[in-house]
Amino acid sequence: MNWKILNVSIPVKDIKKSIEFYEMLLGKSVCTDDVMKNIFENDEDYFFGKNGFGLRLFKPKQDLHMERKLQSRRSYVTILVDSLEKIKERLNSNQIIFLYNESNGFKKIQVQEPSLNLIQFVENNNQFNSDYNGFDFGLNWGIHHMNLESLDVRESVSFFSNIAGFNEGKWVAPKNKGDFSIDPMELSIFPISKDNSGLHIIKPDDGFGYRNNFVHNPSIAGHPAFTVKNLSELIKKLQEKKVLFSDAKVYAMPGFHQIYLYDNNANMLEINQSV
Numbered sequence: 001m002n003w004k005i006l007n008v009s010i011p012v013k014d015i016k017k018s019i020e021f022y023e024m025l026l027g028k029s030v031c032t033d034d035v036m037k038n039i040f041e042n043d044e045d046y047f048f049g050k051n052g053f054g055l056r057l058f059k060p061k062q063d064l065h066m067e068r069k070l071q072s073r074r075s076y077v078t079i080l081v082d083s084l085e086k087i088k089e090r091l092n093s094n095q096i097i098f099l100y101n102e103s104n105g106f107k108k109i110q111v112q113e114p115s116l117n118l119i120q121f122v123e124n125n126n127q128f129n130s131d132y133n134g135f136d137f138g139l140n141w142g143i144h145h146m147n148l149e150s151l152d153v154r155e156s157v158s159f160f161s162n163i164a165g166f167n168e169g170k171w172v173a174p175k176n177k178g179d180f181s182i183d184p185m186e187l188s189i190f191p192i193s194k195d196n197s198g199l200h201i202i203k204p205d206d207g208f209g210y211r212n213n214f215v216h217n218p219s220i221a222g223h224p225a226f227t228v229k230n231l232s233e234l235i236k237k238l239q240e241k242k243v244l245f246s247d248a249k250v251y252a253m254p255g256f257h258q259i260y261l262y263d264n265n266a267n268m269l270e271i272n273q274s275v
């Protein structure tokens, strides 16, 4: 199955305040685009990116207003696939309940993987950029990976392998690897390139932050990771604005300087730069 991360949705309390925060991180947003609007229907949201690719801030509703729709309290990922048909068949034959929606020219599936992370699959059509290796669509930043917290890593892996049809890979660690496990029972990767980008699935590790000397624990609650071109410039801005961050340096992925921080709604974020 050809696939890539199309966009990441992040729940926020006040969209205006969060726009300011994310513009500080990633620069001015490119206008909200129709492709994105058509995928997400009527949510109150705001979009950074183009042609469906990018980052979306959304305001969750009260659950009882959802009328058999799914929403996530956590950041969640939309994955572009070349065909939904097989995924649909496999979900049905495994008796996994999902929502299927075909409107505005888009076909999509919303489903919770075994650790209840909301996953949205969208089928490619000619309104998307079909470059499955591209990760930034010509923006100044890109989505490097989505990290999902899983209480049973192998069960989540089996969902992405056997239902979505993605191929599990092997974690590539740097020489000075930090203090965390790359045992496939505790950490798995579905790579879309050789630089560890793609989907990361991790078992929550309560001592992760403590052992690595971080103020944040990136193994808990999942996080999207954005790649920027000038991380040191961003670090300066965070220091000026007194935003707390953990500078992990190169510790988990060869050639990637990583930092962690919370957004203004305590959503965990990773920002990295290829070095």
Ligand SMILES: [Fe+2]
Pocket (backbone or CB within 6 Å): 145, 147, 200, 218, 223, 224, 225, 270
């Ligand atoms: Fe990460």
